[in-house]
Amino acid sequence: xxxxxxxxMYENVSSLLSRNYYTPALALGELLSxxxxxxxxxxxxxxxxxxxxxxxxxxxxxAAIDTVLAISLYGSTTRSGNxxxxxxxxxxxxxxxxxxxxxxxxxxGFSTPCYAIGMGTGFVFTIAFTSALFFYxxxx
Amino acid sequence: xxxxVSRNNPVLIASTIETILLMGAFIAGITTLLNDxxxxxxxxxxxxxxxxxSLALLSGLGAVLLFSLTYLSNRKDLFYFGLxxxxxxxxxxxxxxxxxxxxxxNFSYLMAISFMIAIIxxxxxxxxxx
Numbered sequence: 001x002x003x004x005x006x007x008x009m010y011e012n013v014s015s016l017l018s019r020n021y022y023t024p025a026l027a028l029g030e031l032l033s034x035x036x037x038x039x040x041x042x043x044x045x046x047x048x049x050x051x052x053x054x055x056x057x058x059x060x061x062x063a064a065i066d067t068v069l070a071i072s073l074y075g076s077t078t079r080s081g082n083x084x085x086x087x088x089x090x091x092x093x094x095x096x097x098x099x100x101x102x103x104x105x106x107x108x109g110f111s112t113p114c115y116a117i118g119m120g121t122g123f124v125f126t127i128a129f130t131s132a133l134f135f136y137x138x139x140x
Numbered sequence: 141x142x143x144x145v146s147r148n149n150p151v152l153i154a155s156t157i158e159t160i161l162l163m164g165a166f167i168a169g170i171t172t173l174l175n176d177x178x179x180x181x182x183x184x185x186x187x188x189x190x191x192x193x194s195l196a197l198l199s200g201l202g203a204v205l206l207f208s209l210t211y212l213s214n215r216k217d218l219f220y221f222g223l224x225x226x227x228x229x230x231x232x233x234x235x236x237x238x239x240x241x242x243x244x245x246n247f248s249y250l251m252a253i254s255f256m257i258a259i260i261x262x263x264x265x266x267x268x269x270x
Contacts, residue, residue, distance in 0.1 A: 035256065042252040045173055046245050113174035120170040124163045124259070131260045135267035 020080035020137045023073065027134035030069035030092075034127055037062040041123075045116065051107065060107075063100060066126070070096045073133060082140060088133045095126035148269040150209045151218055155266035158202040158225065162259045165195035169251070178243050196236065203229040203258070210265060221265035228258035 017025040040059035049055050070093045077085035099122025106115035168191040176185040203226040210222030235250035 031260070038256055039253070042249065045170070046248045046252065113171070116174050117167065117171055121167055124166050127256065127259060128159065128163065128263055131263040132267055135264050136270075139267060139270070 016138065020082060020085060020140070021076040023076045023080060023085060023137040024134055026069055026073050026076055027130055027137060030066060030073065030130050031127075031134055033062045033065045033069060034123070034130060037066060038123060038127075041119070063103065067093075067096050067100055070126070070130075073130075077133070077137075080137075082137075085133060085137055085140075088129050088136065092126055092129040092133065095122050095129060098122040099126060145215065148213050148215070148218065151206070151213055151222075151265060151269040154202065154206040154209050155221075155262055155269060158199065158206050159259060159262045159266060161195055161199040161202050162229075162255065162262060165192060165199045166255055166259070168192035168195050169255075173248070178240075196233065199258075200229055200233050203262075206262070206265060213269075215268075217268050218265055221261050221268060224261040225258050225265065228254040228261065232258065 017028065037059055040055045040062065043049065044051070044055050044059065070089070074086070074089040074093055077089040080086075099119045102115045102118030102122060106112075106119065168188065172188050172192045175188055180186050180189060203222075207222040207226040210218040213219070232251045232254040235247040235254065238244070239247035239251065
């Protein structure tokens, strides 16, 4: 029966993602949100788009979701009791916040490259920590 | 639920170095994006571009090394991570060369997107070799 195969698939995926108090699911969500943040942000930077319309809106909302998920990852990793996961989550929050505040400076009017570079630096660290969180929480 | 597979040290070292190189290449790259004007006319612009090129080249070689080590690890999960890393670093390199030849922004965007997939994959290799 095709439906039982789909049910089995669903069961496998959901049991995988619910480990460590749903840390993999949250990390995957944050990873997807970071990808959207990055795709929109790099589109604005590369194509020199104006800071209005769909790209900047997608970028800002995805970035906001990043911070919310990063904080929730701290919650789930603390609950799971795994110290490494917890440390990764704290570093993730710091990176996301760093990037967010640099971005707020840039958006608020200090339109010098150093704040944009700050966003990028924060992003590359948060992608490192979030990916590590995702893969490590699947392994252990 | 601890993994039953023991640590693979070569892949761990190679993926750590590769991740650091990719992060450096990215930061140098966005510094290039935000500060340089093509074609390059100033010496300091050339210096920023050179930093990006150096780190990107090292990333490329590191990705090939990582792929070789993941192949030799005889582990399917590490092999796929290494393969994806090397493919997308190669794609980014191709995009970079094409951009330098044509100044077409689409190649610049290709660099950005392929870098992101490569670094996620490199971190996957790192964590799965622990």
